[in-house]
Amino acid sequence: MSQSGDDSRETTTTASTPPTSKVVGVRRLKEVMAKPASTRIFTVANQKGGVGKTTTTVNIAAALSMGGLRVLVIDLDPQGNASTALGVPHRDNAGIYEVLMGSHEISTVVQKVAGFPALDCISSNTSLANAEINLVSMVARELQLKEALETISVNYDYIFIDCPPSLGLLTVNAFAAAKELLIPIQAEYYALEGLSQLLETYAVVKKRLNPTINLSTILLTMFDGRTRLANDVAANVRAHFPNELIDIPIPRAVRVSEAPSYNQTVMTYDPLSPGAIAYMQVAREIAERGKAKDESTIDSTFNSNVVSIHYKKDGEIA
Ligand SMILES: Nc1ncnc2c1ncn2[C@@H]1O[C@H](COP(=O)(O)OP(=O)(O)OP(=O)(O)O)[C@@H](O)[C@H]1O
C-alpha cells in the first residue's frame, strides 16, 4: 500500500477556510501516479441509493488526474450528480443519452473539466431517464455503451462510469462495458443487505455478456471509526473480500458533502481536509494495484509545475 506523504498541492486556503469560488486550475502532484498497462474501465455501482457512488467516482477521478493520469468520467445517472460535481454543463447539451440512442458520436459529447490537467466528462441529462425504456427495443441493447467506448477508451488511463441506484439496463450497459467493478459500501446497519442482489447481477453479466469483468475494488464510505457498527461492517466486508477491500475508509466529512454545491470535487474544494486526503490515498492505492509491470510506461518527463491552482473570486484570479 502506498501512502505518500508528498501529495502536495498548492492552494490558496487552509483546511478550516475552504475556497467557495471557482477552480480554474489545479497543480499536479509532485509524485506521479502509476500508469496502468492498458485503460482501466471501472463501473461504480451499488443499487442502494446514497452510498457514495458519485462522490467516489468524481473524487477518485480527480485525484488520479492530479496524479498525472488521463481520466474520463461517464455520468450514467439521470440525476446528473457527477456532471454537477465536475462543473460541466448537462441540462441542454447532448450527453451519454444521445450516444446510447445512436444520434451522436461519443467523441462529440466529451467535455473538459475546468482546471484539471487531463480530466474529461460525458454528462447525463434528464432524457437519460427514458433510456431504460428506449433501449428495450434496440438491437444489442446491453452493449450500446461498450461499443461506443471502444472508439475512445485508448485516449484514457482510467474511465469511471457512475451508475444510477438501480440494476436496470443502464447499469447492465455499464457492467458490459467495464473491465472492473468498484462497489462503494456505506458502513451502516443495512450496508450488506442488497449486496447479494448486486453480486448476482455481476455474476449474470460475467456469464452472459462480459466474461472478463472483475470485481476488483470495494471501498467503505462515510465511515465513522468511533462507532462499533462501522467497525463491525468493516470487519465483515474484510472477511468476505480481503483482496478487494481497500483498507483506507473514506471518513464521513462535511467538506466532502459541501463540495458539489460549489461544482467542485473535494480534491479542489478543500484539498487538505480529511475526506480529500483519504480519497487521494485511495486513488494512489488503486493506481498501485493496477500499475503496469513495465516501468517504462511511466511518463518520466512528468513535470509537477505544469499547472498551478488558482481560485477565481468575482471573476478574478486569486
Ligand atoms: N464521505 C462523506 N462524508 C459526508 N458526506 C458524504 C460523504 N460521501 C458522500 N456524502 C454525501 O452523501 C450523499 C450521497 O452521496 P452520493 O451522491 O455520492 O451517493 P450515490 O450513491 O451516488 O447516490 P445515488 O444512489 O443517489 O446516486 C451526498 O449528499 C454526498 O454529498
Ligand SMILES: [Mg+2]
Ligand atoms: Mg449518484
